[in-house]
Amino acid sequence: MKLVFATTILVFLFVIKALAAPQTMRLDYYHTGDATQEVFSVDRVVIEPLPWPGDQAQAIDSSNLGRYLFEIRDAKTKQLLYSRAFASIYGEWETTDEAKTMKRTFQESLRFPAPAAPVSVVLKKRDAKNVFQDVWTTTIDPADQFVDRSKPVAPAPVITIQKTGEPETRVDFLILGDGYTAAEAKKFEKDARRLTEALFATSPFKEHRKSFNVWALAPPAAESGISRPSTGIYRDSPIGATYDAFGSERYVLTFDNRALRKTAQFAPYEFIEVLVNSRTYGGGAIFNLYSTVPSDNAFTDYLFVHEFAHHFAGLADEYYTSALIYAPATDRVEPWEPNVTAMLDISTLKWRHLVSPIASVTPIPTPWNKEAFESYSREIQKRRAQLRKDKRPEEEMEALMREELAHEKKMFETEKHFGKVGAFEGANYEARGYYRPEIDCIMFSRTNYFCKVCREAIERVIRMYTKST
Numbered sequence: 312m313k314l315v316f317a318t319t320i321l322v323f324l325f326v327i328k329a330l331a332a333p334q335t336m337r338l339d340y341y342h343t344g345d346a347t348q349e350v351f352s353v354d355r356v357v358i359e360p361l362p363w364p365g366d367q368a369q370a371i372d373s374s375n376l377g378r379y380l381f382e383i384r385d386a387k388t389k390q391l392l393y394s395r396a397f398a399s400i401y402g403e404w405e406t407t408d409e410a411k412t413m414k415r416t417f418q419e420s421l422r423f424p425a426p427a428a429p430v431s432v433v434l435k436k437r438d439a440k441n442v443f444q445d446v447w448t449t450t451i452d453p454a455d456q457f458v459d460r461s462k463p464v465a466p467a468p469v470i471t472i473q474k475t476g477e478p479e480t481r482v483d484f485l486i487l488g489d490g491y492t493a494a495e496a497k498k499f500e501k502d503a504r505r506l507t508e509a510l511f512a513t514s515p516f517k518e519h520r521k522s523f524n525v526w527a528l529a530p531p532a533a534e535s536g537i538s539r540p541s542t543g544i545y546r547d548s549p550i551g552a553t554y555d556a557f558g559s560e561r562y563v564l565t566f567d568n569r570a571l572r573k574t575a576q577f578a579p580y581e582f583i584e585v586l587v588n589s590r591t592y593g594g595g596a597i598f599n600l601y602s603t604v605p606s607d608n609a610f611t612d613y614l615f616v617h618e619f620a621h622h623f624a625g626l627a628d629e630y631y632t633s634a635l636i637y638a639p640a641t642d643r644v645e646p647w648e649p650n651v652t653a654m655l656d657i658s659t660l661k662w663r664h665l666v667s668p669i670a671s672v673t674p675i676p677t678p679w680n681k682e683a684f685e686s687y688s689r690e691i692q693k694r695r696a697q698l699r700k701d702k703r704p705e706e707e708m709e710a711l712m713r714e715e716l717a718h719e720k721k722m723f724e725t726e727k728h729f730g731k732v733g734a735f736e737g738a739n740y741e742a743r744g745y746y747r748p749e750i751d752c753i754m755f756s757r758t759n760y761f762c763k764v765c766r767e768a769i770e771r772v773i774r775m776y777t778k779s780t
Contacts, residue, residue: 332362332479334425336458337572338432338451342401342417346410349401351434351447354418357459357576363424364478364579369775370394370424376625376647377598378402379436380443381421386429386450393423397599398625400564402436407557418568426453441644465577466530466549470500472507473525478579481524482776485580487571487601488529489550490537490588496529502586502606503527509612510619513759515766515773522777526578529586537563537587542702550574552587552603560699561593563603571601581776584619590705592712596621609709613757620754620761624768627651629738629747629755632688643744649768650754651739652746662748662764665732677733679726679750684719685742691715716757723751732763 339354370393372380377396384391401417404410421432429452435443451458475481486506488499511520530549538545538553541560551567554560565571565585575583583601594614596602602618605611620626627648643653645661652661657675660666667673691711698708723729729750738747738755747755749762761769 332364332367332424335359335361335363335576336423336425336451336453337576338421338423338449339569339572340419340421340449342399342419343414344401344405345412345414346405349405349446351449353449355459356451356455356457358425359422359576360462360465361576361579362478364483364581365424366479366776367424372396372775374625374771374775376649378647379434381423381435382433383423383426384431384433385426386431389431392426392430395421395423395599396625398597399600400566400597403597404557409557417566420568420572426451428453437647439642439644441647463573463576465528466574467496467528469578470503470527471525472504472527473520473523475521475524478524480777482522482773483524483526483579483581485575485578485583486525486527487550487574487583487585488527488588489552489565489585490532490535490546490548491529492533492535493531495535495588496531498606499529499586499588500527502588506584506586506604506612506615509615513616513753514761515770516616519770519773522773524579526580528574528578530574532588536589539589539591548587550585552585554589554591554593556595563587563593563595563605564597565601565603582619582623584615584622592705592708594618598622598625608705610712610757613753613759617753620765620769624765624772625649626754626765626768627739629752631737631740631742631745632685632692633740646739646745648739650748650752650762650765652734653744654734654746657734660734662732662767665748665763665767666734667731673728673731673733675734676746677728677731677735679728679735680722681735681737684722685737687718687722712757719751719756720758723756726750 337357337359341352341354343350372394374396378398380396382391383393399419432449434447436446438444486503491499507525510516532548534546536546537548540555551565551570552563554563556562556564585601585603587605589605590607591605592608594604596618602622604615604618625648627650645653694711732748734746735750736746739745748764751758752762752765
């Protein structure tokens with residue numbers, strides 16, 4: 312009897328161990344190059360403190376999103392174990408004018424379930440025709456003595472904003488605070504909770520709230536706020552977020568990937584939004600890397616949702632009249648982003664299933680009062696640039712944006728095809744040659760709703776990371 316009992320216990324323990332989530336492995340590497348060439352090199356391999364938060368039954372990425380894709384394959388059998396698409400800061404930088412004249416190095420990371428045996432890490436990048444091609448391969452042996460298995464201490468407590476299920480069955484969303492001092496910890500929590508409500512007040516996140524866990528973590532900063540070099544403000548903030556990325560005064564990024572990862576690893580996460588303690592309008596996002604937003608601007612709710620949609624679902628910017636920081640495309644290829652198209656072939660329009668089959672109801676391309684919009688927008692951009700040049704108070708910029716939003720809302724609502732899915736020219740930072748699905752959307756203006764195409768794209772990603780909820 313004792314032998315049977317002991318055997319039963321051993322079998323039970325084996326089953327529990329087999330079902331337990333694997334550890335989380337992270338490959339940190341350097342991405343170096345310019346507009347014409349790039350090289351990759353290993354920095355370190357880390358075992359993070361928490362188990363892998365993802366659903367192991369959904370380990371393979373079939374989304375066809377992203378500029379890059381990485382695969383984890385068994386080193387011997389070449390079996391595909393895990394894959395994920397993503398974009399990178401380097402991938403954006405290489406399209407800027409600066410990349411034509413100099414080389415730079417960026418820190419990047421790949422996270423995946425820790426393997427039991429050696430694996431090949433295969434990194435792919437889209438070529439000129441947007442087809443994924445291998446660009447780098449390296450091998451990781453999980454038994455290597457140089458895999459970092461240290462047990463670091465969390466820089467601050469992890470706050471549970473909402474938990475609706477175990478990490479492997481939910482989208483795990485982490486809000487990281489940057490530029491909050493220890494005395495501002497309560498402010499951070501209040502800001503994070505407020506913006507969580509803004510996200511889930513917006514469809515389709517609203518309908519899928521139970522599919523998300525939301526966590527928050529803010530390492531204390533020595534000084535309040537983050538860097539804004541164009542105004543002479545520099546802060547040594549814990550995550551390293553800064554305005555003026557790529558020379559754009561409103562673009563907020565962190566180039567300190569190691570600081571980001573060393574902080575984020577203490578919470579379960581698949582997606583990150585960096586909440587910076589600032590009122591100045593701005594933000595940023597990289598698909599499947601992170602998004603950023605200021606805490607206290609009048610348009611923070613909009614920015615939080617807009618930037619998260621870039622990061623979460625790979626949605627493109629649909630606007631095109633703002634100052635451009637990227638060099639315009641020289642060749643037209645169909646973008647990988649789900650909400651913009653070069654419409655090289657009308658018969659294969661990626662969102663045709665949402666367009667009226669009656670051509671007279673919604674013609675393709677779809678006419679709209681484009682010239683009047685552009686004329687008004689150019690004037691707004693001039694006034695906006697002058698406000699920044701004169702270093703006017705932020706409330707004056709907010710007032711200008713309210714004026715712009717009210718004018719656009721009135722203009723769009725008079726359009727014949729308002730609210731209909733079609734193909735409206737002007738998107739992806741360019742006035743000609745790229746098209747968006749509807750006249751208006753959170754990805755086009757500062758409105759508060761997504762178009763039908765963007766809602767579908769968001770829901771596809773939610774399904775990819777969750778079990779039935």
